[in-house]
Amino acid sequence: MPFPFTLPTTSSVLLSDFLKSATHPSLPLAATTKRSVLKDALKKHKRLAPRDRTAHLPIVHDAVASYIPYLLALNAASGFGDVGPERVDLGVKKPLEVEWRSTLSATLPGREPPRPKLVGLHHETAFTLSTLAYTHSLLARSQLRMLQEATMLSTEQRTSAVSAAMKHLLEAHSIHKYLLSLPSVSAAKDVPADIQPSTISALASIALAEATLIVVSKDDPYAAAVSDDRNESNKDWMYKAPSIPKVRAHLFARICLAAAEHAGQAQGLLGPGKIDADLVKYATDLRRTARGKAARFLAIDAELSGKTGEGLAWLQGARKELGLAFELKDGQRKGLKGLKQSWQERREDKRVEKGGEWGMDAGKLEEARVVETLEAKWDKENSTVNVQLVPPYEPLLASMPTGREYHSPQPYQPPLLDAQTLALMRAPPDPEERAFRGDEEDSGGEEYGGRKSEPVGAFPGTSQDYGRSGTGNSYY
Template sequence: MPFAFTLPTTSSVLLSDYFDSATHPSLPLTATTKRSVLKDALKKHKRLAPRDRAAHLPAVHNALNNYIPYLLAINTASGFRDVGPERIDLTIIKPLEVEWRTTLSTPSPGREAPRQKLTGIHYEVAFTLSTLGYVQMLLARSQLRSIFDSTRALSAEQRTAAITGAMKHLLEANSIHNYLLSLLNLSGSKDTPADIQPSTVSALASLALAEATLIVVLKDDPYAAAVTDDRNASNTDWMFKAPSIPKVRAHLYARISLAAADYASEAQGLLSKSGASTGRLDNDLIKYATDLRRTSRGKAARFLAIDADLSGKTGDALAWLKGARRELGIPIDTEEGKPKGFRGLKQSWHERREDKKVETSGEWGMDAGKLDEIRVVEMLEAKWDRENSTVNVQLVPPYEPLLASMPSGREYHTTQPYTPPSLDASALALMRAPPEPDERAFRGEEDDSGKEDQFQGRSAPGAFPGSGAEYGRSATSNSYY
C-alpha cells in the first residue's frame, strides 16, 4: 500500500571542520560520530536484498533519532538561539558542504541518481528529516504486508494490531513532513533538489495522511478481508461465515474514503507541479498518487453500493459498482463481474504476479491497492448480479448521476505536530568537556557511497561510440579480433 521509497545515502563529513563551539567543544565531534553511524546504516540498508530491508528499518530509524538531536542543536545554535535551557556559543568556520543521493528525482535511463553537492546546514536538516519520513512510511508498509499476504491467515486481533501500527507510522510521517515545511530556512529556489522542494514535501505529507485515512476503513472492511482469505488455500471461513457490514458504517466509510481521495488528489497536483517545475521527479511516485486517488474514490463508490444493497436496492447497488469500476479506471464490459477475453487473461496474470510479490517481499502495492479493490468490486458484482437475475429483479439505473451525487468527505484524524528528539541537560553538560587531544570522531565502517560515482560517467561497452577505449583498444583500430 504505502509507496516503496528508496532511502538516500550520504557522504562522510567531519562537522568539526565547519563548526566550533567555545562553550560545548565536544558537540561537533559527537555529532560527527552520530552522523557516521547514520551514514553506515543507510549504506548497509542499500546493499541488503529487498526481502531483508524491512527487518533493518528499525536500525535506520534509531540511527536517525540519535543523530537528529545533535543536528538540530547545531542548526539552532548557528542561528544564535538557545538550545533548551542553555546557550551554545557556536562559530561557523565555513558553510557546511554535504552530499546526498536523491531518490525521488528521475535519473538518466539505466543509471543511478547521482549525489548532489549541497551547501548549507538547512539542506542537511531537510534531507535527514525527509529520510525519517520515508522510514516511517516503509515501517507502515512492512506492517501492512502481513495483511495482504495470502499465505498467512491472521486473526481479527492480529489484523487490527497491524493496521493500528501502520496508521501510527503514517501519521508520524505526516507530522514530520509538516514540521519540515515549517522550517523557515528551507530553500525553495530552483537549485533545491526536487526531493526537498516545498511542493514535494507538502505532497508527501498529504500522501501519508491519505494513506492513514484510507486504512481506517481497512480495519473493519470485511469484504477486503474476505478477498484476501479467498486467495488463501488453507482458509475455510468462507464455508460458514459471510461478510457483513452495518448500514450506518457503510455510508460513514464511504465519506472517509472520499476524504482520503481529496488528500491523494492534493498530493497528485503538488507532485505534478513539482515535476513540471524541476523536470526530474520520479514518475512512479506521481502515478502512485493518481492510483491512490482512484482507489479511494472506487472504495467510496463500493461502500455506497453496499449501503444501497443493505436497503434492498440491488439495482442501485449494481449501478454504484459500475461507478466504482469507472473510478478505478477499468472497463465496464464484463460478464459476471469478470473482464472478457484477453483483457481478463491479462488481469488474472497480473493478479498472480502481484500475489507473488507480496509473498516474496517484492515491490508489491505500487498501484496503491487498486488491484485489491478491483477484486472486491468483481466479487460483489458477480454475487449481486446473480441475485438480481434470479430473486429480486430490479432495473440497473445509469451510474453517472450516482457518481455526481457523491457526498462530501469526512475527516477522521486529528494530526499532531511533530516533536523532534532533543538533547537533555545531562547530554549538554557532558559536551562542555573538551575532547581529548588524541580523540577522533568515528568516521564509519562503510565505504563512502560517493566512490560509486566514479563509474557513473562510463558508458556501457558497445552502447555509445568511443567505448572501445574501455577495453584497452586503440581508437584508430578497426580490428575486432
C-alpha cells in the same frame, strides 16, 4: 500501499572541519559520530536483499533518531538560538558541504540517482528529517504487508497491524509538516526535488491520505473475505459461509473521499518531469483507489437498504473510478483488457509473496477484486430473486457526498538534547580523540550485492593488499 520509498545514502563529513563552538567544543565532534553511524546504517540497508530490509528498518530508525537531536542543536545554534535552557555559541569555519542521494528525482532508466553536493546546514536537516519520514512509511508497509498476503488473520491481528501502520503514517505526515514550517527549508531554491517545498507538501498529503484510507481496513469485512477466499489453505467454505457483519458504509465512504482529496492535492503538487514517475503514478492510483473504495461503500449502503439495482450501479461507478475498462459477463472478465488485469494481479501476488516492491498501485488491484466479487454476487441475485433496474452510474458519481476527516494530526515534537548531555559538551575534546568516521567508505558500493568479497585465504579487512586493484578479486 504505502509507497515503497528508497532510503537515501550520504557522504562522510567531519562536522568539526566546518563548525566550531566556543561554549560547547565537543558538540561538533559528537554530532559527527552520530552522523557516521547513520551513514553506515543507510549504506548497509541499501546493500541488503529486499526481503532483509524490513528487519533492518528499526536499526535505521534508531540511527537517524539518535542523530537528529545533535543536528537540531547545531541548526538552532547556527541561527543564534538557544538549545534548551543553554546558550550555545557556534561559529562557522566554512560553509558545510554534504552529499545526499536524490532518490525522488526523475532519472533515466538503469541509472543511479544523482548525489548532488549541497551547501548549508539546512539542507542536511531537510534530508535527515525526510529520511526519518521515509523510514516511518516503510515501517507502516511492514505492518500492512500481512494484510496483503493471502493468509487468514483474526480481527485482533488485523486491528493491531492497522493501528501500528496508522501511527507510523501520521508520524511521517507530522515530520513533513514540520519541515515545511522551517523557514530555511520552505524558502530554499535550487535544491533537489526531494526537499523542494512542493514535494514535501505532496508527501505530507500522501501520508495523510494513506493513514485515512486504512482507517476502514480494520473494519472492512469484504476485503478480508476476498483475501480469505484466495487462501488455498482456508477450508471454512466447506462448512460455513463467510460472515459479513454490517458496516457503517456511508461513514466509510465519506472517510475514503477525504483520503481522495488529500491524494488529489499530492497529485497536483507533483509536477511530471522532475519527480520520479513511480511516485507520480502512485499518487494518481491512490486517488483512484480512494474514490473507487468510496463508491463501493455507497453500493454496500444501497444494497443493505434493499436497493440492489442502485448498488450495482454504484459498483459500475467504482470500476469506472478505478479505471477498469473491461466488461464482466457471468462474473468473468472478457477481452484482452480483462486478461491484462488478471496478469497484473498475478504479478502483484508474486511481489507480495517474494517481498518485492508490492503496492505500487496503491491497492487498486486489490480493490478491483472486491468490487468484481460483489458485482458478480449481486448481479446473480438480482437476476434470479429480486429483479431491479440498474440505473446509470454517472448521476450517482456526480452526487457523491463530501469527505469527512478522521484524523487530527498532532504537530511533530522533535527530540532535543537533554540538559545533562548538553552540559557534557562543554568539556573540550581530548586532543587525541577522533570522531567515528564510520566503517563504510564513500566510494564503496551501495547497490545490493555491491560489497567487494575478500580474496580466498585473506585476513578480513585486507583485500586492498591483494592484487593491483582494489576493485576486483583477481590476483593477476
